[in-house]
Amino acid sequence: MNKRILDKNDENNYYRASKKFKTSKFKPNVSKFNFLEHYSKHFKDSNNLLKLQKEVMRKKFVRLNSSIIKEEHLTQLFKKSYRTSLKKTNISNCYEIEKSHFSLSGSFPILSGVSYLQDYPSQIPLYSIDYSKFSTNSTLKIIDMCSSPGSKLTQLSNVIFEQIVQGNLKKEIKIEIISNEISKERFLKLVNNVQKQFSTFNKNTTIEFIQLDALNLHKIKHFKENFDIVLLDAPCSGNFLQERNWFNKRDKKGVLRNSQIQKQLLEVAKEICSKNGVIVYSTCSMEIEENEENVIYAQKNLKLVTTKIENNFMKSFAYPIQSIEILKNIENKKLIQHSIRIHSPYSKTQAFFVNVFKK
Ligand SMILES: C[S@@+](CC[C@H](N)C(=O)[O-])C[C@H]1O[C@@H](n2cnc3c(N)ncnc32)[C@H](O)[C@@H]1O
Numbered sequence: 001m002n003k004r005i006l007d008k009n010d011e012n013n014y015y016r017a018s019k020k021f022k023t024s025k026f027k028p029n030v031s032k033f034n035f036l037e038h039y040s041k042h043f044k045d046s047n048n049l050l051k052l053q054k055e056v057m058r059k060k061f062v063r064l065n066s067s068i069i070k071e072e073h074l075t076q077l078f079k080k081s082y083r084t085s086l087k088k089t090n091i092s093n094c095y096e097i098e099k100s101h102f103s104l105s106g107s108f109p110i111l112s113g114v115s116y117l118q119d120y121p122s123q124i125p126l127y128s129i130d131y132s133k134f135s136t137n138s139t140l141k142i143i144d145m146c147s148s149p150g151s152k153l154t155q156l157s158n159v160i161f162e163q164i165v166q167g168n169l170k171k172e173i174k175i176e177i178i179s180n181e182i183s184k185e186r187f188l189k190l191v192n193n194v195q196k197q198f199s200t201f202n203k204n205t206t207i208e209f210i211q212l213d214a215l216n217l218h219k220i221k222h223f224k225e226n227f228d229i230v231l232l233d234a235p236c237s238g239n240f241l242q243e244r245n246w247f248n249k250r251d252k253k254g255v256l257r258n259s260q261i262q263k264q265l266l267e268v269a270k271e272i273c274s275k276n277g278v279i280v281y282s283t284c285s286m287e288i289e290e291n292e293e294n295v296i297y298a299q300k301n302l303k304l305v306t307t308k309i310e311n312n313f314m315k316s317f318a319y320p321i322q323s324i325e326i327l328k329n330i331e332n333k334k335l336i337q338h339s340i341r342i343h344s345p346y347s348k349t350q351a352f353f354v355n356v357f358k359k
Contacts, residue, residue: 035240035246035247035250035251035252036049036247039240039286048345049240052241052344052345052348053240053241053244055348056241056344056348056349056350057241057242057244059096059120059348059349060096060097060100060104060117061089061094061095061096061097061117061118061119061120061123062078062086062094062095062097062104062109062110062115062116062117062118063093063094063095063115063116063117063118063123063155063158064093064094064095064114064115065093065113065114065115065116065157065158065197065200066092066093066158066161066162067157067158067161067162067200067202068113068114068200069114069115071088074086074109074114074115075095077108077109077114078097078109081107081108082100082101082102082104082107082109083099083100083101083102084097084098084099084100084101084102084104085097085098085099086098089120090313090316091120091123091124091127091313092127092162092313093123093158094118094120094123096120104117105117111196112196113196113197113198113200116151116154116155116197118151118155119151119349119350120347120349120350121284121342121347121349121350121351121352122151122152122284122350122352123155124282124314124317124340124342124352124354125152125231125233125280125282125354126152126155126156126159126280127159127311127313127314128280128309128311128314128340128354128356129229129278129280129356130278130307130309130310131159131160131163131168131169132168133276133278134168134169134228135167135168135169135170136170137169137170137173137228138170138172138173138174139173139174139175139176140160140169140173140174140175140176140228140229141176141226141227141228141229141274142156142175142176142177142178142227142228142229142230142231143177143178143179143180143217143223143226143227143229143230143231143272144156144177144178144179144180144231144233145180145214145217145230145231145232145233145265145268145269146180146181146182146214146232146233146234146235146265147179147180147181147190147209147233148181148183148186148187148189148190149186149189149190149193150179150189150190150193150194150197152231152233153177153179153190153194153207154193154194154197154200156177157197157200157201157202157205158200160173160175160202160205161200161202172204173204174204174205174206175202175204175205175206176205176206177205177206177207177208178207178208178210178223178227179194179207179208179209179210180209180210180211180212180214180217181209181211182211182212182213182214184211187209187211190209191209194207194209214265214268215261215264215265215268216268217268217272218268218271218272223272224271224272225271225272225273225274225275226272226274227272227273227274227277228274228276228277228278229277229278229280230269230272230273230277230278230279230280231280232265232266232269232279232280232281232282233280233282233283234258234261234262234265234281234282234283234290235258235261235262236258236262236283236284236285236287236290237250237254237255237258237285237287237290238250238284238285239284239285239286239350239351240286241344241350241351242284242350255285255287255289255290256289258285258289258290259287259289259290259293259294262283262290262294263294263297263298263301266279266281266294266297266298266302266304267302269281269357270298270302270304270357270359273359275359277358277359278307278356278357278358279304279356279357279358280354280355280356281294281295281298281354281355281356281357282352282353282354282355283352283353284350284351284352284353285351285353286326286344286351288326288327288330290353291339291341291353291355292327292330292336292339292341292353295335295336295339295355296330296332296335296336298357299335300335303359304357304358304359305357305358305359306335306336306337306338306339306355306356306357307338307356307357307358308338309338309340309354309356314340317340317341317342317347324341324343327341336355338355338356339353339354339355340352340353340354340355341353
């Protein structure tokens with residue numbers, strides 16, 4: 001893998017993070033919105049809500065890099081060296097850590113790059129892409145618009161390996177990745193994480209790290225309609241199953257501001273996506289404004305088209321929309337028929353949302 005970290009003088013074409021998103025015209029009616037009450041209603045009652053929070057927060061998952069270690073070797077390694085059992089999930093290479101007496105973040109299997117601690121639903125977006133679409137490509141151009149800490153970026157190396165083995169991509173395909181992250185601290189974390197997982201990228205892969213405001217990416221001339229795969233794992237409000245004091249930190253105004261920025265990021269994603277390319281939009285927010293509403297917006301206003309995710313294991317996520325209380329008031333349910341919402345009361349995992357668009 002060739003890595004190159006761009007600095008600000010590298011190319012005149014690259015913009016530094018500069019333009020702040022304007023929110024002045026945006027005055028949502030947010031008075032008295034109570035998230036706790038809102039979710040208590042949708043999750044039956046507040047006892048269930050806290051029970052679910054406890055259950056989900058306890059769960060930990062690890063992703064195996066099958067390009068460098070076999071499943072049985074990894075499970076043995078965890079068992080013998082760390083007295084830790086792994087349980088297979090329905091996502092390829094994703095294991096639940098059943099019992100562990102150690103904190104695994106500093107353990108050999110993690111530091112050496114043979115595995116990576118990554119939540120279960122966060123492993124879904126890369127499996128929602130139909131890679132066979134690019135079976136004749138000699139080069140695959142990918143951009144990760146909001147990259148840090150690099151979970152999906154590092155997972156990509158293994159997913160591409162699998163796709164080559166399955167014959168969906170050419171063996172000799174060149175992979176050109178642009179990895180972008182706005183935050184300086186998170187940028188360093190990203191580069192560090194990718195370095196740890198260095199061995200998982202094959203020699204035909206190049207990664208350029210850039211530190212820009214993703215809202216400006218379309219201004220880079222050679223980025224226009226350039227990428228086959230655009231990953232937009234958008235900055236979002238997160239959810240109460242991730243952060244203990246989420247209810248105290250967040251308000252509706254913040255959710256609506258995020259929703260606006262996400263719409264703008266989708267617009268940029270459209271501009272840099274090639275004619276035959278795909279945009280994978282994902283968030284770990286539970287809010288309709290950051291998920292379904294944006295999918296509807298992208299179809300109506302940006303003329304993006306949602307695509308059906310053709311993957312057998314994805315069928316297990318196809319919950320009937322009607323049964324999800326939160327979505328009952330959405331009028332045009334047809335427009336969100338291809339979206340995947342990982343609904344925590346059903347999955348007993350972190351919440352997640354994924355939608356794949358084409359132009
Ligand atoms: C949900 S996280 C991305 C997680 C990452 N894709 C992964 O799989 O590990 C969103 C990231 O976007 C970054 N971010 C927020 N606003 C941004 C912007 N305007 N441009 C680029 N990155 C941004 C945040 O700092 C954060 O690291």
